[in-house]
Amino acid sequence: MTDLLLRNVRPMGGPASDVLVRGGCIAPPGTDATGAAVEDGHGMLLLPGFVEGHTHLDKTVFHEPDWLVNEVGPRIIDKIDTEREWRARTRHDAGAASLAMARAFLAQGTTRIRSHVDVDTSGGTKHVEHVLATREAMRGLQDIQVVAFPQSGILGRQGTESLLDAALAMGADIVGGLDPCAIERDPVRHLNIVFGLAEKHHKPVDVHLHEQGSMGAFSLELILERTRALSMQGQVVVSHAFCLGDVTERERDVLLAQMAELGVAIATTAPASRPVPLVAPCRAAGVTIFGGNDGIRDTWTPYGSPDMLERAMLIGLRNNFRRDDEIALAFDCVSAAGAKGCGFADYGLHPGARADLVLVEARSLAEAVVVRPPRRMVVSGGRIVARDGVLLA
Amino acid sequence: MTDLLLRNVRPMGGPASDVLVRGGCIAPPGTDATGAAVEDGHGMLLLPGFVEGHTHLDKTVFHEPDWLVNEVGPRIIDKIDTEREWRARTRHDAGAASLAMARAFLAQGTTRIRSHVDVDTSGGTKHVEHVLATREAMRGLQDIQVVAFPQSGILGRQGTESLLDAALAMGADIVGGLDPCAIERDPVRHLNIVFGLAEKHHKPVDVHLHEQGSMGAFSLELILERTRALSMQGQVVVSHAFCLGDVTERERDVLLAQMAELGVAIATTAPASRPVPLVAPCRAAGVTIFGGNDGIRDTWTPYGSPDMLERAMLIGLRNNFRRDDEIALAFDCVSAAGAKGCGFADYGLHPGARADLVLVEARSLAEAVVVRPPRRMVVSGGRIVARDGVLLA
Incomplete structure (x- = not known):
């Protein structure tokens, strides 16, 4: 070279x-x-080079010729069901989609990506296979971590646990989880499966936690208990963690102190429309917080961009960062903090x-x-x- | 032609x-x-052509060769004082600044602008004179409304009322006001001066109302009382109106019903970091709500852009508008609703x-x-x- x-x-x-x-x-x-x-x-x-810490390469229609009209309902479950049915109906190609999106990210300066990829009883492990192929295609140009993500839940759809197990066996890097109370309705069973798979495959965990308030805080406590019990310090990410934006500051700080001790990091998209974990108190507590787009132009949302400077701007706006020294923290969320939180080395x-x-x-x-x-x-x-x-x- | x-x-x-x-x-x-x-x-x-319904053309450093490092304190009063002192020290040229910004807006498709322009005992009416010159320079290309805006307050700085009176006499289109309780500390006296100037000059009113919760709701009620007493239906805009984002929904709806009856419109920047009036309930109540950047690259904030499609995107994100029919409402905020709220004809x-x-x-x-x-x-x-x-x- x-x-x-x-x-x-x-x-x-x-x-x-x-x-x-x-x-x-x-x-x-x-x-x-x-x-x-x-x-x-x-x-x-x-x-x-920038770090995209939370996206869904497999879902995007970024590269497709037709505009996808969004008519989805307001609840998370509406979006989950709409997407699964749309994928089955259109035979959306997660391989072409993820490759186009990964390349667009690279062209805009992003060299490391953590992508959640759906595993469910409708698509099986095929989306993971497709994104693993994209990971191979981009090797040496861009590092892609694949999270085997049970977007439609594990407990309500028999066979999902085995599919997650298979996805991890074929090379997915991280075990995903999802709203243990609000979606899964049985937080202990859900988290025991997620952490059980992590223990079996010696792989880290990244849980989507949209749950707000005390329910979200409860799920977060269960995640922290399992992190401690399995000595998974530095191996767990909680994505979204909206609850940290709407419990009291005292309750938040108790949770943050435990997260700091256990090295549990937070991935945030810094959405403008809901409570979020704020960057300053997380950093003050010693918790790594980093940024991501979440989905980009998919059935969930038409927004997002493969430009991590735009995500840094949105993080800055959400945190009311106006001073230059504050905006540097927003940039850190899409660079060094992202690398630390996701475990990308030599950054x-x-x-x-x-x-x-x-x-x-x-x-x-x-x-x-x-x-x-x-x-x-x-x-x-x-x-x-x-x-x-x-x-x- | x-x-x-x-x-x-x-x-x-x-x-x-x-x-x-x-x-x-x-x-x-x-x-x-x-x-x-x-x-x-x-x-x-x-x-x-797009409508910028709330900006500050006179404040920007958009056109300047050096980056302005922001080290301002967290309170509104920090930003007010910092800016006034910076203007006096640097002799910032509001004429060149506003012309460059207006031209940048036009290049991006904005043909109508409402700009608040500072009037205070430090700068006198010179910023208004400068932006009025920009208004003339852009005539036939872009309509610019000038609000004579008491950014440093009226009551605490003797002579401001006369300066506002002079600014209106020289051609400013609209009387501005500012946080009658939180900044001015005497809401009745402040609003009586603002509405008194409006009555004298037969000009509309646009009040910056950053006040939150019940204090903001109280100030809003005082504005509505004066709108009714002076028969100023359709002649009053409340900018920001953050209080409508954090009173109860019942309290909000009572205020919105009165605003609809009196034709009092809302200008919103849809900031991600604080409670805001949401677009859907305002429209459902029959209240016109429209969008603006607020300041763009000035001593208050480095953010903002002369691109009203970007502002529409930020309004969409703040309101969690994901469906195509919802995003059309975000666009309406920077187009037809802006024209209606500001009174731009033939739109x-x-x-x-x-x-x-x-x-x-x-x-x-x-x-x-x-x-x-x-x-x-x-x-x-x-x-x-x-x-x-x-x-x-």
Whole structure:
């Protein structure tokens, strides 16, 4: 692999410097750059490749020629049922969909993705198989984690547990779970299955927890108890965790203290329309909180974008982050905190980190977040993979 | 003025048709198009020019070469004081700022703007003079309403009332007001001055009401009492009206019923981080609710964009509008409802309406909102004024 010297770039908006990439990694300052290909950064901002910490690559219609008219009902169960029926009816191709979406993410600077992928008795494990194929296709360009996700629940549809087991055996990286009370109606049985599969396959857990208030807090406590009992410190993510946005601050802080102790992280999409865990109190408590789009243009929602700077902006808006130092926290949610929460290694701009890099024209990190300028260059593992938002061959 | 025939366009995402513009207005179907300049719309979506219902053209640093680092404190009064001192120190030029911002709005398809403009004992009426000059510069291309806005309050800074009076005499269109309890500390005196100026100058009122809960509801009641007493039906806007997002639904509906009866409209920025009046209950009650950015890249906030499709998206996200028919309501907030709430005449796509038009590549209205595609063409008063986001000479 050719070395790459980026001249006159401003890491994280700091002073201009040269950055050398050697063997796919960032070289220590002072390393001899002889023979390296040289790119003039023109004083652009240099950022680490972005991290999408919670999406659903398998569901999107992003790449499809027809607009999907959304007429879905207001409840979560409406969306679950509508989607499963739509998938069966249209034979939506999760392989083509996930590959198109992953490539769109890469073109916009995202080099690591955690994707939940539906496992249910209607589609079986085929969506997982398709996204595993996308993971292989993107290997060396983009890291994709696959969560075997029981979107339609485990308990109400016999055979789902075996399908999850099979999905994990074939290579899914993480065991998913879903609203143990509100959807599954039997939190102990649901979570025992989820954590049982994690123990069996030695894999981490990521539970969708939309439940609000005291019900959500109760489910969260059950998750924390099992994390402790199985010594799964640092191996559990709670996605959404809306309950942390609407219990009292005292109740929230008790939960956050336990999450910090157990290394349980939070994935947030920072939705504008409901209570959410706020970034500042989570960080103050020592809890890793990171960002994701959730679904992008699917039967659930037409919103979302493969641009993690836009997600950082939405996180900033949801948290009322106006100061430059606060907006840096929003960016952290789609970069270093995402890597930490998902367990992506060798992340960052320090010497030895994998050279996943993004160049944008911006005067400051805050401007990059609020303006979301075109990606002039994306580097993955030391190779230039996109220019001006377009993937190279 | 040359007539303009737009061939093969889809008004509001409906079936393809041809639209003829004659004498600056949309001609009735079947009008003879002989002699008209012809533009091929290639099946693009045709939308009415957008309406920015609440912004602050005078405050922005959008056009400035240096990034403004935001280090402001958390309270509204911190932002008010910081801004006034910054303006005095930097001699920020509200003329150049407002003109650059207005032009950026036009390039993105916005042909009507309501701008609040600061009047205070530090800057006097100079910001109003500057934005009135911008209004003149843009005449025939873009309608700009100027609100004489006491951003630093009236009661605590002697002389502000006379300055507002002078600003209205020199051509400001609307009397502004600000948090009668929380900032002004004497709601009756404040509102009597605001409505007194409105009565004297025969001009409408637009009050910034950030106050939440029962305090905000009380101030709103005082506004409604004065609207009724002065027979100012249809002449009053309450901006923000956060209180309508956190009183009980019963209390809210009592207030909305009175607002509907008095034709008092609501301007919302739909911020993600606080309670807001939701679009659906306002519309159900018969209250006009419309959208705006508030400030764009100023000392208050680095966020915002002269793209009203982005604001429509943020309104959609804040209101959890996912269905196509719901997203049409978000678009209405930056189009017809904005025109109605602000009193911009001859608005729309019907025959006889002023031909303010936007062409975008989108399969549906919902897609235009969630994707915010480039503006391929902007027409103002029947003339093509921008292509691909760039103003023509």
